[in-house]
Each structure stands twice: as C-alpha cells, then as structure tokens.
Amino acid sequence: MSCIKEEMFSKACKYAINAMIYVATLPEGVQRAGLKEIAQAINSPEAFTAKILQQLVRDELLNSAKGPHGGFEIQGDPNTITIAQIVGSIDGNLIFTGCALGLEKCSEDHPCPVHHKFKAVRDHLTGMMLTTNLKDIATRVNDGISFLKY
Amino acid sequence: MSCIKEEMFSKACKYAINAMIYVATLPEGVQRAGLKEIAQAINSPEAFTAKILQQLVRDELLNSAKGPHGGFEIQGDPNTITIAQIVGSIDGNLIFTGCALGLEKCSEDHPCPVHHKFKAVRDHLTGMMLTTNLKDIATRVNDGISFLKY
C-alpha cells in the first residue's frame, strides 16, 4: 500500500470552485459561458464538469440557459457568494463540522483526542471560507494578481 | 447528484490515527496490542485495519511481532511521533502542500486565486499537526479528558 492522495477538497469541488471563479471573472451582462468554454478554461473533463455545474445550478449558485448563446452565469451578487457555499454544495459540510477522527460521539463535552486542536484550525478554515467571496477573488484574477492558469 | 462526503482525512487515515492513539494509551512495556484488540477498540474493520497497520509498520511508526503475544507497539518515543507523521504515512502530504484548487503551477509568485487565504489555514493546520504528539494525546485520554469511545 502506497499512500492515499488525500487533499483538502474532492476533485469535483476543485472544479466547482475553479468554474465559479472563471465565470465570475467574465465581464458581467455580456454573455454566458458555455460548458465547453468553462471546461477548457479550467482544464477539466467536460462531461464531468457538466454534472458539477448542474449541481451548482440546483443549489442556485449558477443560472443556466439552454439553446444558442446559452450557458452559465453567476446567480445573484458575486459579492455575496462565498467559497464556503461552493464547497458546501459539492463536498457537503463535513469538512466544516465533522469530527477529524470520524467519531460519532465527538462534541465539546465529550471531545475526541484531537478535538480542541482541530477546532481552532477548523474555525480558521471556516471563517476564511465564509469571508472569501467570489467578487474579490475574480477581481484579483482580472487584475493579474492571481491566476487560474499559467 | 447529491454531495460528496469529503472530510479532512481519508477513512484509512482516521483509523490510523485512532489506532496509534489507542496503542499509545496502553501501559508501556507491558504487552503488545493485537490486531483484533485494536480494531475492536477503535471500532474499525479488522482486515482493513490490518493493511493500515502494515503501512505504519513499514513507515516505522509501529513495531510488530508475529506469533503468540505478538501484536503492535509504538516504535520509539511517543513524544516524538506527531499527527503529521501518521497523516503523512497514510494520506501523503498533499494536504500540507497541495494547491487547494489542484493547480499544477501554483506557487507564491504565481498564486492560484485562493492561495494566500489558504496558505494561512494550511500553515495553521501543519503547525498544529507537527506539534501535536502521541504522548500528550494519550495522556489526556488516560486522564479521562478526551475520548476514543463513548
């Protein structure tokens, strides 16, 4: 057994965040981004990306439209959409709330052996994700301060 | 598509941490803990746990002995074994080092859109795991301050 390649988020979730950021960077009101365009932009498998976008539409983070000039756009104000919402939509909220050791009966009063140590980190993570919104991220990408690609 | 149940660590990794803690709580020098005992103590599938323990033995976090009164024991000083080492052995170190968005070309100079925000959290997580040792954890379990079970 070599080791598992566990990361912070699932691949689906990473594609979701990337896709949302990509769509958010587009000049608004102009035109929707199609599946093909998105998948190419974020370097993700097209059909799998489609499934993920569907989920984001279901969770009302994206709007979609069929037909010519159809595609996806951010639903609502990018300023109010957080990374936490995107992650919650795809990966669920166990990353925010689940016991690090997977124990059922883990709580403040009945803490698992790493409960308090992880709580601080988790609160940090949660707080950061709740306060990081799409608009800010997209602005920095558009200003060339951070990058979705090379 | 309902959502994925992504957590911080893989199940294998959680079993590993639990197992290491359990073994560390046993009075030292006395006797080794057998597979069956460990799996029962941490409520994990026995055969799968065996594979995980093998990996921990390979990575020199545990010693094992076959035959009657065989079993597993912590290799070396529990004071110097950190959660980071256990996690690294089973889940690898992508959780410490990998880009949150899975981008190949993500670095300080060429940061992905969430790089800096996540860096702080990741450093927090890494620091915590590197400074949390088995001995301290086991002591608190033995003192009834934290719990592996109900």
Added chain:
DNA sequence: TTAAATAAAGACAAAAATATCTTTAAATAT
C-alpha cells in the same frame, strides 16, 4: 517438533468518486 497464535502478503469484492457517452429537453434563429 508440532500445534497454535499471530502478522504479512496477496487476491478478490464492494462502494464511492471520477469520467464518458447517449438521449432528451429547451431555446434560438432561420
């Protein structure tokens, strides 16, 4: 030296995540 107890190793099975392909539905433009 043999039987029993144990972990190691390897083959296999099941479940979940990732990925693809095909069909359907809806929108647009001609």
Added chain:
DNA sequence: ATATTTAAAGATATTTTTGTCTTTATTTAA
C-alpha cells in the same frame, strides 16, 4: 415549422478507496 445549439438527465465505464478472504511466514509454547 425546422434545424441548430445548448444544458439536463440518464446510463454506463473506469479508477480509487474501502473492505474481505485466503494463504503464507514467523514466533511461541507445549
């Protein structure tokens, strides 16, 4: 109306992770 474009939905395939079972190797004790 019809053809075209697009997303949605559903079926299927692949890979990874999780889990089990069987055989082998090693140790202990009788």
